[in-house]
Amino acid sequence: MKITKLTTICMxxxxxxxxxxxxxxxxxxxxxxxxxxxxxxxxQSTLTTGLSTKLPCMLMYMSSxxxxxNGKAYNYTPAMQDMYCFKDDNRRGNDDPALLWNxxxxxxxxxxxxxxxxxxxxxxxxxxxxxxALLERAYGVFSISNxxxxxxxxxxxxKYLGLPYPKVADEEVSRRGTLKELYExxxxxxxxxxxxxxxxxxxxxxxxxxxxxxxxxAARFNLYYGNYDKAIKYATEAIGVDxxxxxxxxxxxxxxxxxxxxxxxYINSGEKANLMLQTAYSFMGRISLxxxxxxxxxxxxxxxxxxxxxxxxxxxxxxxxxTLYESRRIFGAAPNTNFPKMQEIFEVTDKIxxxxxxxxxxVAFSTDETLLVRAEAEIMKKDYAAAVRxxxxxxxxxxxxxxxxFGGSALIKRPVLTEESVVKFMDELPESAxxxxxxxxxxxxxxxxxxxxxxxxxxxxxxxxxxxxxxRIETWKTGLRFMDLKRYGIEYTHKRDGExxxxxxxxxxxxxxxxxxxxxxxxxxxxEANPR
Numbered sequence: 117m118k119i120t121k122l123t124t125i126c127m128x129x130x131x132x133x134x135x136x137x138x139x140x141x142x143x144x145x146x147x148x149x150x151x152x153x154x155x156x157x158x159x160q161s162t163l164t165t166g167l168s169t170k171l172p173c174m175l176m177y178m179s180s181x182x183x184x185x186n187g188k189a190y191n192y193t194p195a196m197q198d199m200y201c202f203k204d205d206n207r208r209g210n211d212d213p214a215l216l217w218n219x220x221x222x223x224x225x226x227x228x229x230x231x232x233x234x235x236x237x238x239x240x241x242x243x244x245x246x247x248x249a250l251l252e253r254a255y256g257v258f259s260i261s262n263x264x265x266x267x268x269x270x271x272x273x274x275k276y277l278g279l280p281y282p283k284v285a286d287e288e289v290s291r292r293g294t295l296k297e298l299y300e301x302x303x304x305x306x307x308x309x310x311x312x313x314x315x316x317x318x319x320x321x322x323x324x325x326x327x328x329x330x331x332x333x334a335a336r337f338n339l340y341y342g343n344y345d346k347a348i349k350y351a352t353e354a355i356g357v358d359x360x361x362x363x364x365x366x367x368x369x370x371x372x373x374x375x376x377x378x379x380x381x382y383i384n385s386g387e388k389a390n391l392m393l394q395t396a397y398s399f400m401g402r403i404s405l406x407x408x409x410x411x412x413x414x415x416x417x418x419x420x421x422x423x424x425x426x427x428x429x430x431x432x433x434x435x436x437x438x439t440l441y442e443s444r445r446i447f448g449a450a451p452n453t454n455f456p457k458m459q460e461i462f463e464v465t466d467k468i469x470x471x472x473x474x475x476x477x478x479v480a481f482s483t484d485e486t487l488l489v490r491a492e493a494e495i496m497k498k499d500y501a502a503a504v505r506x507x508x509x510x511x512x513x514x515x516x517x518x519x520x521x522f523g524g525s526a527l528i529k530r531p532v533l534t535e536e537s538v539v540k541f542m543d544e545l546p547e548s549a550x551x552x553x554x555x556x557x558x559x560x561x562x563x564x565x566x567x568x569x570x571x572x573x574x575x576x577x578x579x580x581x582x583x584x585x586x587x588r589i590e591t592w593k594t595g596l597r598f599m600d601l602k603r604y605g606i607e608y609t610h611k612r613d614g615e616x617x618x619x620x621x622x623x624x625x626x627x628x629x630x631x632x633x634x635x636x637x638x639x640x641x642x643x644e645a646n647p648r
Contacts, residue, residue: 153233156241160317163245163324166226166252170219171396171478172263173458174211174403175199175629176595181608182411182420182588186451188613192408195399200409200610202618202626206633210397210474214632216263220256224282227253232285240314247312251325254305255333257281257298262595264646265295266628267602268340269568273299277628277644290641299341306334310350322385322393328354329392332481335489340603342569344493351490354391355483362483363513364389366441370516375447375456382457383477391481398476400593401460410452418558419548420588421446421455425560426531426541427515433559439515439530442589458593478594484510485596488587495579496569500535503579508533510586535575542578551609551617560585565605565622580604602627 153159177183178199185200195212198205208214230249234242257279266276278298280289313330315321325333331354338346355362364387372378383393403410416422417433421443424430429437438444448454458476465472491506515530531537542561549557561581564571571577584604588597601608605622612618620626628646630636636645 159230159233159245162226163230163248166223167394168219168223168256169396170210170216172216172260173595174400175263176598177593180598182597183409184412184415185612186408186412190408190451192406196409204630211399214634217632220260224253224256228285241317243312244314244317247309248325250305250309251330254302258302262599263629264631267567268299271568288641292643322390329481332391332486335486339489339493344496347493348490351486354486359483359487360509362388364484366514369445370441376459378445379456379459389483390479394478394480396476397473400458401474401476404448404452404454407451413450413453414555416453418555423560429528437521437528439519439528441514455592485590488583488590492583504533504535538582539575539578542581550607562606567603567605
């Protein structure tokens, strides 16, 4: 397949990427004019700012195995280099730890102000707003914990560092606590919120914690927490037993001409698969302009969209013999390839100078990702029949029933997985090298070192390998691949041109990215640094 060179992304005002923040400390309070929340309507209005306008997508994406170093001849930004090399990033760009931290805890402060104002309120609307505030608080801290904390390991969670979890408006929390305490706090908020969630009070449901999104969040959290029964139950509440009608039908994307068209359809609020959307100020939409640290042709061909998988024919990776729709919607050039699901939306604030702020819209929760959450939990419960059913649902939405081989008339057929076919396919693949010396040492099969749980050799491992590959495609650019690497202790290498490679081992302490310098050096309430 010919890769289309990326040319249409906005390139305005690279110097204006950082957005000022109202947070002078890491846990700020709301401005006075918003503190007087004396009516349900005012509380509902203020909760529209209860989600952070910064996301950990880029931090986690650049730290994952979806990126490699193409060499010093290519361009990059210092922030991208620091993220890739696991160096402390003390900048104040929109994707850097400082503004991510400040924005998240400002949003948590908003949620806490709303909860305080709701203390003497009763009725269905008050309960619905209480649920939204609890979910916003839980989701905000959970999101950044995926970057700044280790994966949850029940054997070590009482020793791993957590994050501050403020529950009282205007009260600063100056201790991190343990990861065990953090997950208990998140769990308590989720469980309290779920019975009260009510879509009837949401003017624009897809940008709030509507009922489906709330249960999708609960499912993902419980998967990471190791509560597989709950993950299955909550996923089913979110998407139903048979979600095929609300999955993302990738067939609709095959005729779209450009990456902007694809991206716009992907984030459309009318798309049934999109359960919740989150806007953010971010550089993430521009990473295709910087070729040094990037998702290059080798990773594309052997590990991600073109990797040898059950939906391909033959024994070698080949997009020309694949039924996967995404494999034929790749843009860019060999150093930097891109499936355009998260393109920039540029906000012009000065029309004369063409300066402003770059935005992205992230699909925070979708039917497709929630389906794979359920499939993974089913595998962990050894319910392989249910897992095959769900994996086939995903394949049905993401793969053509039949597709022509490029340059010919031969047809290839969409696979229907069986328990036997999954095991057979994975058995025939060699295990990918931690530090590949040649492209042929790369593939989707990675050695698993689960953190605090076990995966049996043979059938269970084969199923987990395949569902993790599906998740790698589904969660492309969102950063969630980084959490899958952490959870399963998948070892990988960030090679560096002219320098020793960075080899990330299972349980590597660098997987808990360092907190912002301002937080660690605060004159009051300084927090403990992640160990190195």
